[in-house]
Amino acid sequence: MTLALVVIVVITALVFDFTNGFHDSSNAMATSVATGAFKPRTAVAVAAVLNVVGACLSTEVAKTISSGIVNDSLVTPTMVFAGLAGAIIWNLVTWLLGLPSSSSHAMFGGLIGAVLVTAGHNGVHWGVIISKIVLPALVAPFVAGVAAAVSTWCAYRITSHSVTHASRSFQMGQRVSASMVALAHGTSDGQKTMGIITLVLVAAGMQEPGTHPHWWVIALAGGAIGLGTYSGGWRIMRTMGSRLVKVEPPQGFCAETASTVAILASSHLGFGLSTTHVCTGSILGSGVGRRTKVNWSIAGQMGSAWIATLPCAAVVGALAGWLAERGIVGMLIVSALLVAAAVAILAKANRNKVHRDNVNDTPAPGAERTVEDVPAPAGTVAHEAELVLDDARERGAGLLPGQDRGQRLTGSGVGP
DSSP states (O other): OOOHHHHHHHHHHHHHHHHHHHHHHHHHHHHHHHTTTOHHHHHHHHHHHHHHHHHHHOOOOOOOOOOSSBOTTOOOOOHHHHHHHHHHHHHHHHHHTTTTOOHHHHHHHHHHHHHHHHHHHHGGGGHHIIIIIIIIHHHHHHHHHHHHHHHHHHHHHHTTSSHHHHHHHHHHHHHHHHHHHHHHHHHHHHHHHHHHHHHHHHHHTSOOTTOOOOHHHHHHHHHHHHHHTTTTHHHHHHIIIIBBOOOOHHHHHHHHHHHHHHHHHHHHTTTOOOOOHHHHHHHHHHHHHHTTOOOHHHHHHHHHHHHHHHHHHHHHHHHHHHHHHOOOHHHHHHHHHHHHHHHHHHHGGGOEEEEEETSOOOOOTTTOGGGGGGOOTTTTTOOOOOOOHHHHHHHHTTTTTTTTTGOOOOOOOOOO
16 A cells, blocks of 8 residues: 555655646746747757756755755655645746745645644744745745846946847857756756655655665656746746746846846755746846836736745645545545646647647737736826826837837837
């Protein structure tokens, strides 16, 4: 029974790893696809390969997961299974909504909830959670955003980005910087499933506590996240690449470089950092540095999803853990509910597909409107203020009043 249970949990962990791949593939390639540095399918293929390579480079994060956040002597494979169920459901829900939430925090939350409801407070190492998960989640996006803002500001003032060959140079640079983000993503997120599988093996008595992941665990986890990345995460890629900020090659390059440095540093230190948080902070920072319009409404929605990820995944993990601990019947109920939820979410997603051919398209009117998209009623003070602001923007962009924005010289790098 123990071996069969371990096999089930390992398969579930690999399914989570696959969802992590397509959920977070936008982290590395969203800005490069938005600027045309990579074609969509080429982007996810490169990201998939480098995610696998990155997953094999280090195991520090895996050790944090397998023996850091929970007491491995109190954890059972059933708890891990329940935690993964919560993480998978949260990943699919946020993917359906196109919200770049953290797969890592979904996994942490699901596992914490399952352990709390079955093993109690002693099963969770709260100090490690604060120091290696919560604090990095608060600090890293801000640091990456500031770095991206400063470097973007410098890039637009040092280089003549209106010249065609300069723009092409930044696009070439993006191919390198985006590839480095994909590699860094593998060193961070690719290891988390390795840590989960190692935790299961330790809990089942099949591996000594505190040891590194086996080679076959590294290979399976790396392959699963690579396949998930290649499948594409087009919904979230659209949000990251075009709905937050209109990205140009210079700011895309700066955002990706800032993200790479932050993610690699955190992986080296063994932090369970969310690459989604870091990359989003970098993209927002690049928009601020370029002084272009930032869709703070979408950013606010993403921030709400970030805050909700840990507790929501923990609640689902706790419910799944309570059911799974009832025995084989409970495990079957959790499995059935997980499959049913996944099928329902995928069916809903198929009604409005986002794929490689429309990932950069502007959403249809009314399909994804935010509060700031709704115009003020004509004749009101707000409407008059909008007209004045539009006229000021046109003058700032070098247009005569009433001149069509399409007549502006392309490649100027100055946002509307």
